[in-house]
Amino acid sequence: MKPDELHFLVVEDDDFQRETLADMLxxxxxxxxxxxxxxxxxxxxxxxxxxxAVDIVLSDLEMPEMxxxxxxxxxxSHYADISLIIMSALxxxxxxxxxxxxxxxxxxLLGAIEKPVTRSRLQTLIAQHEAVWPKQERVAPxxxxxxxxxxxxxxxxxxxxxxxxxxxxxxASGQIKGVEALARWIHPEHGVIGPYAFIAVLERxxxxxxxxxxxxKKAASACRQLHESGHxxxxxxNISLTSLTDTALANRIxxxxxxxxxxxxxxxxxxxxxxAMTDVAHALENLARLRMRGFGLSIDDYGTGYSSMQQISRxxxxxxxxxxxxxxxxxxxxxxxxxxxxxxxxxxxxxxxxTAEGVETERDWSAxxxxxxxxxxxxxxxxxxxxxxxxxxxxxxxxS
Ligand code: C2E
Ligand code: CA
Ligand code: CA
Numbered sequence: 001m002k003p004d005e006l007h008f009l010v011v012e013d014d015d016f017q018r019e020t021l022a023d024m025l026x027x028x029x030x031x032x033x034x035x036x037x038x039x040x041x042x043x044x045x046x047x048x049x050x051x052x053a054v055d056i057v058l059s060d061l062e063m064p065e066m067x068x069x070x071x072x073x074x075x076x077s078h079y080a081d082i083s084l085i086i087m088s089a090l091x092x093x094x095x096x097x098x099x100x101x102x103x104x105x106x107x108x109l110l111g112a113i114e115k116p117v118t119r120s121r122l123q124t125l126i127a128q129h130e131a132v133w134p135k136q137e138r139v140a141p142x143x144x145x146x147x148x149x150x151x152x153x154x155x156x157x158x159x160x161x162x163x164x165x166x167x168x169x170x171x172a173s174g175q176i177k178g179v180e181a182l183a184r185w186i187h188p189e190h191g192v193i194g195p196y197a198f199i200a201v202l203e204r205x206x207x208x209x210x211x212x213x214x215x216x217k218k219a220a221s222a223c224r225q226l227h228e229s230g231h232x233x234x235x236x237x238n239i240s241l242t243s244l245t246d247t248a249l250a251n252r253i254x255x256x257x258x259x260x261x262x263x264x265x266x267x268x269x270x271x272x273x274x275x276a277m278t279d280v281a282h283a284l285e286n287l288a289r290l291r292m293r294g295f296g297l298s299i300d301d302y303g304t305g306y307s308s309m310q311q312i313s314r315x316x317x318x319x320x321x322x323x324x325x326x327x328x329x330x331x332x333x334x335x336x337x338x339x340x341x342x343x344x345x346x347x348x349x350x351x352x353x354x355t356a357e358g359v360e361t362e363r364d365w366s367a368x369x370x371x372x373x374x375x376x377x378x379x380x381x382x383x384x385x386x387x388x389x390x391x392x393x394x395x396x397x398x399x400s
Contacts, residue, residue: 003126004029011042011059011071012087021058021087021117028123038063039071046079054082056110056129061088061098069098076105083129085122086112096333149205152185152198156210160186163215164384165222167393168236168355168377171369176397178234179226180270180377181219182384183211199240209243216253220260222387223267231394236268236298244271244283250290268296268319273311284314291316298355302343312350320347324358324378331367344373 008025010033012018022033034054036042043066046054057075061068068086075084084107088095095112102109110128113121147155155161163181170177185193202208216237223235243249257264269290291297298319299311303326312320322343330336340356347354356368359378368376382393 006055007032009034009054009057011036013037013063039066043074056083058085072102073105076107080106083108083110085110085125087115087117089115093335149201155185161214162186163219165390166384167382168375169381171373171376180236181215183215208240212243216256220256220262223262224260234266234268236270239269239271241273241283244286245279247282247285250286254293264294268298270298270300272300287315317352319353321355321357327356327358331364341371344371
Protein backbone atom coordinates (compact mmCIF):
# COMPACT_ATOMS: atom_id res chain seq x y z
CA MET A 1 0.00 0.00 0.00
CA LYS A 2 1.39 3.39 -0.94
CA PRO A 3 1.44 6.33 1.51
CA ASP A 4 -1.24 8.08 -0.60
CA GLU A 5 -3.89 5.77 0.80
CA LEU A 6 -2.80 6.20 4.40
CA HIS A 7 -3.58 8.47 7.35
CA PHE A 8 -0.74 9.25 9.75
CA LEU A 9 -0.34 10.62 13.26
CA VAL A 10 3.05 12.04 14.28
CA VAL A 11 3.75 12.12 18.04
CA GLU A 12 6.82 14.25 18.75
CA ASP A 13 7.51 17.02 21.25
CA ASP A 14 10.11 18.84 19.17
CA ASP A 15 8.16 21.26 16.95
CA PHE A 16 10.80 21.42 14.25
CA GLN A 17 11.23 17.63 13.99
CA ARG A 18 7.48 17.11 14.01
CA GLU A 19 6.82 19.63 11.24
CA THR A 20 9.70 18.29 9.14
CA LEU A 21 8.40 14.77 9.42
CA ALA A 22 4.83 15.80 8.61
CA ASP A 23 6.13 17.59 5.49
CA MET A 24 8.11 14.53 4.49
CA LEU A 25 5.04 12.28 4.81
CA UNK A 26 2.90 14.71 2.84
CA UNK A 27 5.54 14.94 0.12
CA UNK A 28 5.49 11.14 -0.05
CA UNK A 29 1.76 11.39 -0.75
CA UNK A 30 0.19 10.76 2.68
CA UNK A 31 -3.56 11.26 2.61
CA UNK A 32 -3.51 13.05 5.97
CA UNK A 33 -0.99 13.75 8.74
CA UNK A 34 -2.14 14.72 12.23
CA UNK A 35 0.26 15.95 14.90
CA UNK A 36 0.57 15.56 18.67
CA UNK A 37 3.20 16.95 21.09
CA UNK A 38 3.09 13.98 23.47
CA UNK A 39 1.27 10.72 24.22
CA UNK A 40 -1.62 12.42 25.99
CA UNK A 41 -2.46 14.61 23.01
CA UNK A 42 -2.08 11.60 20.74
CA UNK A 43 -4.65 9.65 22.75
CA UNK A 44 -7.03 12.61 22.66
CA UNK A 45 -6.76 12.68 18.88
CA UNK A 46 -7.36 8.93 18.64
CA UNK A 47 -10.31 9.09 21.06
CA UNK A 48 -11.94 11.87 19.06
CA UNK A 49 -11.19 10.17 15.80
CA UNK A 50 -13.96 9.76 13.35
CA UNK A 51 -13.39 8.48 9.83
CA UNK A 52 -10.85 8.77 8.33
CA ALA A 53 -9.15 6.79 11.08
CA VAL A 54 -5.40 6.78 11.65
CA ASP A 55 -3.53 3.91 9.97
CA ILE A 56 0.02 4.49 11.19
CA VAL A 57 1.37 6.32 14.25
CA LEU A 58 4.97 7.54 14.26
CA SER A 59 6.06 8.19 17.81
CA ASP A 60 9.06 9.53 19.68
CA LEU A 61 9.97 7.92 23.04
CA GLU A 62 11.05 10.79 25.26
CA MET A 63 8.29 13.36 25.62
CA PRO A 64 6.88 15.49 28.47
CA GLU A 65 3.53 14.64 30.16
CA MET A 66 3.15 11.16 28.71
CA UNK A 67 6.22 9.44 27.26
CA UNK A 68 6.28 6.85 24.47
CA UNK A 69 6.28 3.83 26.78
CA UNK A 70 3.12 4.84 28.60
CA UNK A 71 1.48 5.89 25.36
CA UNK A 72 2.25 2.47 23.77
CA UNK A 73 0.64 0.72 26.70
CA UNK A 74 -2.61 2.60 26.04
CA UNK A 75 -2.29 2.05 22.32
CA UNK A 76 -1.90 -1.70 22.85
CA SER A 77 -5.05 -1.96 24.94
CA HIS A 78 -7.31 0.38 22.95
CA TYR A 79 -5.91 0.81 19.43
CA ALA A 80 -4.24 -2.50 18.65
CA ASP A 81 -5.31 -2.27 15.02
CA ILE A 82 -3.18 0.84 14.35
CA SER A 83 0.40 0.31 13.17
CA LEU A 84 3.30 1.93 15.00
CA ILE A 85 6.73 3.19 13.98
CA ILE A 86 9.07 4.15 16.82
CA MET A 87 11.50 7.05 16.28
CA SER A 88 14.31 7.72 18.67
CA ALA A 89 17.84 9.00 19.06
CA LEU A 90 18.47 6.66 21.99
CA UNK A 91 20.93 3.78 22.17
CA UNK A 92 19.97 0.86 19.89
CA UNK A 93 19.83 -1.73 22.70
CA UNK A 94 17.36 0.50 24.53
CA UNK A 95 15.26 0.99 21.39
CA UNK A 96 15.27 -2.79 20.87
CA UNK A 97 13.93 -3.33 24.37
CA UNK A 98 11.16 -0.79 23.79
CA UNK A 99 10.29 -2.60 20.54
CA UNK A 100 10.03 -5.82 22.51
CA UNK A 101 7.81 -4.08 25.06
CA UNK A 102 5.54 -2.65 22.35
CA UNK A 103 5.06 -6.12 20.84
CA UNK A 104 4.34 -7.52 24.29
CA UNK A 105 1.59 -4.91 24.62
CA UNK A 106 0.05 -6.34 21.45
CA UNK A 107 0.97 -3.42 19.20
CA UNK A 108 1.37 -3.85 15.44
CA LEU A 109 4.92 -2.62 15.37
CA LEU A 110 6.39 -1.92 11.95
CA GLY A 111 9.83 -1.14 13.33
CA ALA A 112 12.04 1.59 14.73
CA ILE A 113 13.89 4.43 13.09
CA GLU A 114 17.01 5.92 14.60
CA LYS A 115 16.83 9.68 14.29
CA PRO A 116 17.34 11.55 12.07
CA VAL A 117 14.48 10.00 10.11
CA THR A 118 15.33 9.34 6.48
CA ARG A 119 12.90 9.06 3.65
CA SER A 120 14.12 5.66 2.51
CA ARG A 121 13.88 4.06 5.96
CA LEU A 122 10.42 5.53 6.34
CA GLN A 123 9.36 4.08 3.01
CA THR A 124 10.65 0.64 3.99
CA LEU A 125 8.69 0.61 7.23
CA ILE A 126 5.50 1.99 5.70
CA ALA A 127 5.68 -0.77 3.09
CA GLN A 128 5.55 -3.25 6.00
CA HIS A 129 2.11 -1.96 6.94
CA GLU A 130 0.41 -4.07 4.29
CA ALA A 131 3.03 -6.80 4.20
CA VAL A 132 2.93 -7.54 7.91
CA TRP A 133 -0.72 -6.98 8.61
CA PRO A 134 -2.85 -8.00 5.65
CA LYS A 135 -6.29 -6.37 5.54
CA GLN A 136 -8.35 -9.51 5.97
CA GLU A 137 -6.57 -10.35 9.18
CA ARG A 138 -7.54 -6.97 10.61
CA VAL A 139 -11.24 -7.29 9.91
CA ALA A 140 -11.70 -10.88 11.05
CA PRO A 141 -9.85 -11.46 14.32
CA UNK A 142 -11.35 -14.89 14.96
CA UNK A 143 -9.49 -16.54 17.82
CA UNK A 144 -8.08 -20.04 17.47
CA UNK A 145 -10.51 -22.84 18.22
CA UNK A 146 -10.16 -24.30 21.70
CA UNK A 147 -10.63 -27.96 22.56
CA UNK A 148 -11.43 -29.97 25.64
CA UNK A 149 -9.41 -32.95 26.79
CA UNK A 150 -12.22 -35.21 25.60
CA UNK A 151 -12.16 -33.67 22.07
CA UNK A 152 -8.42 -34.23 21.86
CA UNK A 153 -8.46 -37.80 23.16
CA UNK A 154 -11.27 -38.55 20.73
CA UNK A 155 -9.12 -37.18 17.89
CA UNK A 156 -6.24 -39.38 19.04
CA UNK A 157 -8.47 -42.46 19.13
CA UNK A 158 -9.66 -41.66 15.62
CA UNK A 159 -6.06 -41.44 14.41
CA UNK A 160 -6.37 -37.78 13.38
CA UNK A 161 -2.89 -36.78 14.57
CA UNK A 162 0.05 -36.75 12.17
CA UNK A 163 3.59 -35.45 12.35
CA UNK A 164 4.60 -32.73 9.91
CA UNK A 165 8.29 -32.62 9.10
CA UNK A 166 10.54 -29.59 9.01
CA UNK A 167 14.02 -29.91 7.45
CA UNK A 168 17.22 -29.21 9.37
CA UNK A 169 19.94 -28.15 6.98
CA UNK A 170 23.73 -28.22 7.33
CA UNK A 171 24.68 -24.57 6.92
CA ALA A 172 28.17 -25.16 5.51
CA SER A 173 27.12 -27.68 2.84
CA GLY A 174 23.51 -26.59 2.26
CA GLN A 175 22.37 -30.21 2.52
CA ILE A 176 19.41 -31.57 4.46
CA LYS A 177 20.68 -33.57 7.41
CA GLY A 178 17.46 -34.37 9.17
CA VAL A 179 13.92 -33.37 9.98
CA GLU A 180 11.96 -32.53 13.08
CA ALA A 181 8.55 -34.15 13.52
CA LEU A 182 5.97 -31.62 14.74
CA ALA A 183 2.53 -32.80 15.84
CA ARG A 184 -0.50 -31.69 13.83
CA TRP A 185 -4.15 -32.49 14.33
CA ILE A 186 -5.81 -33.00 10.96
CA HIS A 187 -9.22 -31.99 12.19
CA PRO A 188 -12.20 -32.98 10.00
CA GLU A 189 -13.88 -29.57 10.54
CA HIS A 190 -11.16 -27.14 11.58
CA GLY A 191 -8.38 -28.26 9.24
CA VAL A 192 -4.72 -28.52 10.30
CA ILE A 193 -4.26 -27.55 13.96
CA GLY A 194 -0.92 -26.78 15.59
CA PRO A 195 0.38 -28.07 18.93
CA TYR A 196 -0.53 -25.03 21.00
CA ALA A 197 -4.17 -26.15 20.86
CA PHE A 198 -3.57 -29.56 22.41
CA ILE A 199 -0.14 -30.12 24.02
CA ALA A 200 -0.74 -28.06 27.15
CA VAL A 201 -4.17 -29.67 27.73
CA LEU A 202 -2.72 -33.17 27.38
CA GLU A 203 0.25 -32.35 29.58
CA ARG A 204 -1.88 -30.86 32.36
CA UNK A 205 -4.00 -34.00 32.40
CA UNK A 206 -1.14 -36.47 32.32
CA UNK A 207 -2.12 -37.67 28.84
CA UNK A 208 0.78 -36.38 26.79
CA UNK A 209 2.26 -39.84 26.29
CA UNK A 210 -0.72 -40.87 24.15
CA UNK A 211 0.37 -38.21 21.68
CA UNK A 212 4.10 -38.78 22.12
CA UNK A 213 3.81 -42.42 21.11
CA UNK A 214 1.51 -41.70 18.17
CA UNK A 215 4.07 -39.23 16.84
CA UNK A 216 7.04 -41.47 17.65
CA LYS A 217 5.58 -44.45 15.80
CA LYS A 218 4.66 -42.44 12.74
CA ALA A 219 7.99 -40.63 12.73
CA ALA A 220 9.87 -43.93 13.00
CA SER A 221 7.99 -45.36 10.06
CA ALA A 222 8.58 -42.15 8.07
CA CYS A 223 12.28 -42.38 8.91
CA ARG A 224 12.43 -45.86 7.48
CA GLN A 225 10.58 -44.75 4.34
CA LEU A 226 13.00 -41.87 3.87
CA HIS A 227 15.98 -44.20 4.24
CA GLU A 228 14.46 -46.64 1.79
CA SER A 229 14.07 -43.80 -0.70
CA GLY A 230 17.78 -43.05 -0.38
CA HIS A 231 17.49 -40.11 2.06
CA UNK A 232 19.57 -41.04 5.09
CA UNK A 233 18.16 -38.31 7.31
CA UNK A 234 17.94 -38.10 11.07
CA UNK A 235 14.51 -37.83 12.65
CA UNK A 236 13.89 -35.62 15.68
CA UNK A 237 10.88 -35.97 17.96
CA ASN A 238 9.86 -33.70 20.83
CA ILE A 239 9.73 -35.21 24.30
CA SER A 240 8.55 -33.30 27.31
CA LEU A 241 10.61 -33.85 30.44
CA THR A 242 7.39 -34.65 32.28
CA SER A 243 7.06 -37.81 30.15
CA LEU A 244 10.46 -38.95 31.31
CA THR A 245 9.43 -39.58 34.88
CA ASP A 246 8.22 -43.06 33.93
CA THR A 247 11.32 -45.26 34.06
CA ALA A 248 9.81 -47.65 31.53
CA LEU A 249 9.86 -44.90 28.90
CA ALA A 250 13.34 -45.59 27.51
CA ASN A 251 12.37 -49.20 26.89
CA ARG A 252 9.08 -48.25 25.28
CA ILE A 253 10.84 -45.83 22.94
CA UNK A 254 13.49 -48.39 22.07
CA UNK A 255 10.74 -50.90 21.33
CA UNK A 256 9.17 -48.49 18.81
CA UNK A 257 12.49 -48.21 16.94
CA UNK A 258 12.87 -51.94 16.99
CA UNK A 259 9.41 -52.50 15.51
CA UNK A 260 10.01 -49.94 12.79
CA UNK A 261 13.48 -51.37 12.12
CA UNK A 262 15.15 -47.99 12.58
CA UNK A 263 18.62 -47.57 14.09
CA UNK A 264 18.35 -45.30 17.18
CA UNK A 265 21.42 -43.46 15.88
CA UNK A 266 19.12 -41.76 13.38
CA UNK A 267 16.76 -40.67 16.10
CA UNK A 268 17.04 -37.49 18.12
CA UNK A 269 14.89 -36.74 21.13
CA UNK A 270 14.41 -33.01 21.58
CA UNK A 271 13.87 -32.47 25.26
CA UNK A 272 11.84 -29.48 26.40
CA UNK A 273 11.24 -28.61 29.98
CA UNK A 274 7.98 -26.74 30.33
CA UNK A 275 7.67 -26.96 34.09
CA ALA A 276 10.13 -27.30 36.92
CA MET A 277 11.16 -30.94 37.25
CA THR A 278 10.26 -32.61 40.49
CA ASP A 279 11.42 -36.06 39.53
CA VAL A 280 14.89 -35.40 38.21
CA ALA A 281 16.36 -38.81 39.07
CA HIS A 282 13.91 -40.76 36.91
CA ALA A 283 14.33 -38.41 33.97
CA LEU A 284 18.10 -38.68 34.19
CA GLU A 285 17.87 -42.46 34.31
CA ASN A 286 15.77 -42.53 31.11
CA LEU A 287 17.96 -40.06 29.30
CA ALA A 288 21.21 -41.79 30.20
CA ARG A 289 19.76 -45.11 29.03
CA LEU A 290 18.54 -43.63 25.73
CA ARG A 291 21.88 -41.96 25.05
CA MET A 292 23.69 -45.26 25.75
CA ARG A 293 21.51 -46.97 23.18
CA GLY A 294 22.58 -44.45 20.57
CA PHE A 295 19.71 -41.96 20.54
CA GLY A 296 20.67 -38.34 20.03
CA LEU A 297 19.54 -35.97 22.75
CA SER A 298 18.87 -32.35 22.01
CA ILE A 299 18.34 -29.50 24.45
CA ASP A 300 15.38 -27.71 22.88
CA ASP A 301 14.47 -24.03 23.24
CA TYR A 302 17.89 -23.35 24.70
CA GLY A 303 18.00 -20.10 26.61
CA THR A 304 14.32 -19.96 27.58
CA GLY A 305 12.50 -20.84 30.76
CA TYR A 306 13.91 -24.00 32.22
CA SER A 307 16.08 -24.97 29.28
CA SER A 308 19.22 -23.68 30.80
CA MET A 309 22.80 -24.24 31.71
CA GLN A 310 21.76 -26.45 34.60
CA GLN A 311 20.22 -28.85 32.10
CA ILE A 312 23.40 -28.95 30.07
CA SER A 313 25.47 -29.81 33.06
CA ARG A 314 23.42 -32.85 34.02
CA UNK A 315 22.31 -34.42 30.73
CA UNK A 316 24.58 -35.86 28.02
CA UNK A 317 23.17 -33.83 25.14
CA UNK A 318 24.37 -34.29 21.58
CA UNK A 319 22.77 -31.11 20.21
CA UNK A 320 21.88 -27.63 21.40
CA UNK A 321 18.96 -25.85 19.72
CA UNK A 322 18.97 -22.11 20.14
CA UNK A 323 15.41 -20.98 20.67
CA UNK A 324 13.80 -19.11 17.81
CA UNK A 325 13.08 -16.07 19.96
CA UNK A 326 16.83 -15.36 19.88
CA UNK A 327 17.27 -16.26 16.23
CA UNK A 328 14.46 -14.39 14.47
CA UNK A 329 15.96 -11.19 12.97
CA UNK A 330 18.94 -11.58 15.29
CA UNK A 331 21.46 -10.23 12.82
CA UNK A 332 20.09 -6.69 13.23
CA UNK A 333 20.28 -6.72 17.02
CA UNK A 334 23.60 -6.53 18.78
CA UNK A 335 22.52 -8.23 22.02
CA UNK A 336 20.93 -11.12 20.12
CA UNK A 337 24.06 -11.52 17.99
CA UNK A 338 26.10 -11.92 21.16
CA UNK A 339 23.62 -14.42 22.64
CA UNK A 340 23.56 -16.50 19.44
CA UNK A 341 27.35 -16.45 19.03
CA UNK A 342 27.88 -17.44 22.69
CA UNK A 343 25.42 -20.31 22.37
CA UNK A 344 27.23 -21.58 19.27
CA UNK A 345 30.59 -21.31 21.06
CA UNK A 346 29.17 -23.07 24.10
CA UNK A 347 27.91 -25.97 21.97
CA UNK A 348 31.25 -26.30 20.19
CA UNK A 349 33.20 -26.25 23.43
CA UNK A 350 30.95 -29.07 24.63
CA UNK A 351 31.67 -30.78 21.28
CA UNK A 352 28.02 -30.98 20.34
CA UNK A 353 26.12 -29.69 17.31
CA UNK A 354 24.40 -26.35 17.39
CA THR A 355 21.10 -25.81 15.56
CA ALA A 356 19.41 -22.46 15.12
CA GLU A 357 15.63 -22.64 14.81
CA GLY A 358 13.39 -19.89 13.44
CA VAL A 359 15.71 -18.90 10.57
CA GLU A 360 13.40 -16.79 8.44
CA THR A 361 15.68 -14.71 6.22
CA GLU A 362 18.73 -15.06 4.03
CA ARG A 363 20.35 -12.36 6.15
CA ASP A 364 20.08 -14.49 9.30
CA TRP A 365 21.18 -17.58 7.39
CA SER A 366 24.34 -15.79 6.19
CA ALA A 367 25.06 -14.43 9.67
CA UNK A 368 24.76 -17.96 11.11
CA UNK A 369 27.10 -19.26 8.41
CA UNK A 370 29.70 -16.63 9.33
CA UNK A 371 29.30 -17.63 13.00
CA UNK A 372 29.85 -21.32 12.11
CA UNK A 373 26.54 -22.55 13.41
CA UNK A 374 26.11 -26.19 12.30
CA UNK A 375 22.46 -26.54 11.37
CA UNK A 376 19.54 -24.29 10.57
CA UNK A 377 15.81 -24.84 10.65
CA UNK A 378 13.17 -22.31 9.72
CA UNK A 379 10.82 -20.81 7.18
CA UNK A 380 13.77 -19.58 5.09
CA UNK A 381 14.40 -23.23 4.27
CA UNK A 382 10.93 -24.74 4.58
CA UNK A 383 7.81 -24.84 6.71
CA UNK A 384 6.78 -28.12 8.33
CA UNK A 385 5.13 -30.38 5.71
CA UNK A 386 3.58 -33.81 5.40
CA UNK A 387 5.60 -36.88 4.44
CA UNK A 388 4.56 -36.83 0.82
CA UNK A 389 5.73 -33.23 0.38
CA UNK A 390 8.90 -33.99 2.30
CA UNK A 391 9.85 -36.83 -0.03
CA UNK A 392 9.37 -34.48 -2.96
CA UNK A 393 11.30 -31.71 -1.21
CA UNK A 394 14.27 -33.99 -0.45
CA UNK A 395 14.60 -34.80 -4.11
CA UNK A 396 14.83 -31.18 -5.20
CA UNK A 397 16.43 -29.22 -2.39
CA UNK A 398 19.77 -27.39 -2.24
CA UNK A 399 21.06 -24.09 -0.84
CA SER A 400 24.51 -22.83 -1.71
P1 C2E B 1 9.62 -26.36 18.92
O1 C2E B 1 10.09 -27.72 19.26
O2 C2E B 1 10.49 -25.22 19.32
O3 C2E B 1 9.35 -26.37 17.36
C1 C2E B 1 9.61 -25.31 16.51
C2 C2E B 1 8.36 -24.51 16.25
O4 C2E B 1 8.69 -23.36 15.51
C3 C2E B 1 7.35 -25.24 15.39
O5 C2E B 1 6.08 -24.77 15.81
C4 C2E B 1 7.66 -24.75 14.00
O6 C2E B 1 6.57 -24.85 13.11
C5 C2E B 1 7.99 -23.31 14.29
N1 C2E B 1 8.90 -22.73 13.31
C6 C2E B 1 9.84 -23.36 12.61
N2 C2E B 1 10.53 -22.51 11.84
C7 C2E B 1 10.01 -21.30 12.07
C8 C2E B 1 10.31 -19.98 11.56
O7 C2E B 1 11.19 -19.77 10.73
N3 C2E B 1 9.56 -18.97 12.03
C9 C2E B 1 8.57 -19.15 12.96
N4 C2E B 1 7.90 -18.09 13.37
N5 C2E B 1 8.27 -20.38 13.46
C10 C2E B 1 8.99 -21.42 13.02
P2 C2E B 1 4.89 -25.76 16.10
O8 C2E B 1 4.87 -26.88 15.11
O9 C2E B 1 3.68 -24.91 16.25
O10 C2E B 1 5.27 -26.40 17.47
C11 C2E B 1 5.26 -25.67 18.64
C12 C2E B 1 5.85 -26.45 19.80
O11 C2E B 1 5.02 -27.53 20.17
C13 C2E B 1 7.19 -27.09 19.44
O12 C2E B 1 8.17 -26.09 19.56
C14 C2E B 1 7.27 -28.18 20.47
O13 C2E B 1 7.79 -27.69 21.70
C15 C2E B 1 5.83 -28.56 20.69
N6 C2E B 1 5.55 -29.83 19.98
C16 C2E B 1 5.29 -30.04 18.68
N7 C2E B 1 5.07 -31.34 18.44
C17 C2E B 1 5.21 -31.98 19.62
C18 C2E B 1 5.10 -33.35 20.05
O14 C2E B 1 4.87 -34.28 19.26
N8 C2E B 1 5.32 -33.60 21.38
C19 C2E B 1 5.60 -32.63 22.27
N9 C2E B 1 5.81 -32.96 23.56
N10 C2E B 1 5.71 -31.34 21.92
C20 C2E B 1 5.52 -31.01 20.60
CA1 CA C 1 11.68 -29.06 19.03
CA1 CA D 1 11.76 -23.53 20.19
